[in-house]
Amino acid sequence: MPRTDIVKIVFPESDIPTAWYNILPDLPGEPLPPLHPGTGEPVGPADLAPLFPESLIMQEVSTERWIDIPGEVLDVFKSWRPSPMYRAHRLEKALGLTSGNQRIYYKWEGVSPGGSHKPNTAVPQAFFNKAAGTNKLTTETGAGQWGSSLAYACALFDLECEVFMVKVSYEQKPGRRTLMETWGATVHASPSDRTESGRKILADHPDSTGSLGIAISEAVEIAAQNDDTHYSLGSVLNHVCTHQTIIGLEAKKQMDAFEDTPDVVVGCVGGGSNYAGLSFPYAADVLAGDAKTRFLAVEPEACPTLTRGTYAYDFGDTAGMTPLLPMYTLGHDFVPAPVHAGGLRYHGDAPSLCGLVKAGLYEAKSYPQVPVFEAAVMFARSEGWLPGPEPAHALKGAIDEALAAREADEERVVLFNLCGHGHFDISAYEAFLAGKLEDLQLSEEDLAASLATLPPQPANA
Numbered sequence: 001m002p003r004t005d006i007v008k009i010v011f012p013e014s015d016i017p018t019a020w021y022n023i024l025p026d027l028p029g030e031p032l033p034p035l036h037p038g039t040g041e042p043v044g045p046a047d048l049a050p051l052f053p054e055s056l057i058m059q060e061v062s063t064e065r066w067i068d069i070p071g072e073v074l075d076v077f078k079s080w081r082p083s084p085m086y087r088a089h090r091l092e093k094a095l096g097l098t099s100g101n102q103r104i105y106y107k108w109e110g111v112s113p114g115g116s117h118k119p120n121t122a123v124p125q126a127f128f129n130k131a132a133g134t135n136k137l138t139t140e141t142g143a144g145q146w147g148s149s150l151a152y153a154c155a156l157f158d159l160e161c162e163v164f165m166v167k168v169s170y171e172q173k174p175g176r177r178t179l180m181e182t183w184g185a186t187v188h189a190s191p192s193d194r195t196e197s198g199r200k201i202l203a204d205h206p207d208s209t210g211s212l213g214i215a216i217s218e219a220v221e222i223a224a225q226n227d228d229t230h231y232s233l234g235s236v237l238n239h240v241c242t243h244q245t246i247i248g249l250e251a252k253k254q255m256d257a258f259e260d261t262p263d264v265v266v267g268c269v270g271g272g273s274n275y276a277g278l279s280f281p282y283a284a285d286v287l288a289g290d291a292k293t294r295f296l297a298v299e300p301e302a303c304p305t306l307t308r309g310t311y312a313y314d315f316g317d318t319a320g321m322t323p324l325l326p327m328y329t330l331g332h333d334f335v336p337a338p339v340h341a342g343g344l345r346y347h348g349d350a351p352s353l354c355g356l357v358k359a360g361l362y363e364a365k366s367y368p369q370v371p372v373f374e375a376a377v378m379f380a381r382s383e384g385w386l387p388g389p390e391p392a393h394a395l396k397g398a399i400d401e402a403l404a405a406r407e408a409d410e411e412r413v414v415l416f417n418l419c420g421h422g423h424f425d426i427s428a429y430e431a432f433l434a435g436k437l438e439d440l441q442l443s444e445e446d447l448a449a450s451l452a453t454l455p456p457q458p459a460n461a
């Protein structure tokens with residue numbers, strides 16, 4: 001019987017997991033390698049050396065199930081980890097789930113200095129770079145969630161941090177830019193005149209408002225040209241998903257303390273890292289034949305990578321500079337409608353997560369943003385925390401799972417990842433409360449046009 005007398009589980013810092021779980025050796029089927037964008041040949045560790053330190057490259061391709069977390073990283077994690085887990089008693093009540101047969105739990109990652117799960121990988125990436133002698137990290141950021149988490153991590157390990165921020169966000173969201181600068185980062189509006197790729201865009205389109213793809217090209221260019229500089233990515237790659245498994249490893253122990261077990265694990269997916277982080281330690285049990293947990297990935301209807309995309313090799317960026325990754329994709333030229341969940345507006349997803357969707361182990365679902373914000377406001381008025389627009393998608397998925405179980409008169413335990421707060425997304429709440437939020441759908445024509453730009457596929461893929 002589950003414990004009904006507790007609201008949250010907070011463990012002492014001595015209970016922070018000391019190793020990350022790497023799902024690669026447990027994934028079904030033969031792994032598909034990333035391919036070189038120029039030659040189409042599999043990418044080896046040497047190809048990645050200009051961008052990442054060897055330690056992170058080894059994690060990226062590792063077939064070891066467990067990777068030790070360095071003591072210096074654990075010392076930083078003590079500032080906010082283990083993060084709390086809650087039983088959503090008040091939300092259940094607001095939903096009329098009174099029988100106790102449908103129970104909702106959430107892991108709360110908004111307690112980190114960056115306000116989301118992203119410092120879980122920013123901190124180890126900064127640490128491993130510092131240990132390898134790196135002086136500076138470059139990266140791109142859209143709304144600024146990743147850039148600010150990396151700026152925080154670089155400040156701790158005395159690294160320079162240079163962020164290329166999509167120009168439209170730079171101008172419209174000065175709050176996160178100031179946050180990055182407060183942590184000591186240098187922030188450029190992208191396209192900028194600091195790089196060849198930026199200058200080229202500016203020459204052709206002086207009024208360009210930028211894109212994530214352009215910003216990636218600028219950050220990669222600086223890292224590739226300077227020996228003391230590396231590049232850092234906040235999602236999609238294997239080592240990023242591995243770092244995030246600290247969420248799920250803690251969650252399992254906390255669910256044990258609640259004396260309950262999730263039937264379905266839910267998360268929002270932008271590039272896949274927070275959901276991989278919560279779900280992979282549970283997927284390990286299913287892959288080993290020890291559990292029957294269901295998995296539900298939730299994305300916006302305006303950027304429906306898993307639900308309407310094609311499984312194919314595609315570039316990670318718009319310019320076609322990154323390796324080709326096997327994943328569900330909407331096409332690397334895809335420009336999603338400006339939905340408020342900025343972190344979910346990416347054309348692809350982590351190859352490991354995509355493999356699990358393709359294998360039928362993970363389900364995927366999409367929602368328009370208005371019902372997502374209805375759920376977010378209901379949550380704020382019951383549980384109190386203000387969800388980021390991204391995890392509000394997971395919340396909506398979790399609520400519908402619980403309501404469907406009540407409808408079917410089934411017992412169901414739902415666990416979702418509340419991966420960040422919405423304190424920098426107040427304008428989205430303002431639009432919703434004023435009734436000005438619109439549902440933005442993707443037409444078949446636009447989807448087909450974007451998928452038509454997929455690169456030629458290798459014969460054996």
Ligand SMILES: *Cc1c(COP(=O)(O)O)cnc(C)c1O
Pocket residue numbers: 116117118145146234235236268269270271272273274275343344388390391419420421
């Ligand atoms: C970046 C971000 C996301 C999307 O990235 P994933 O890699 O899919 O986790 C989702 N939520 C928040 C709060 C973010 O900052």
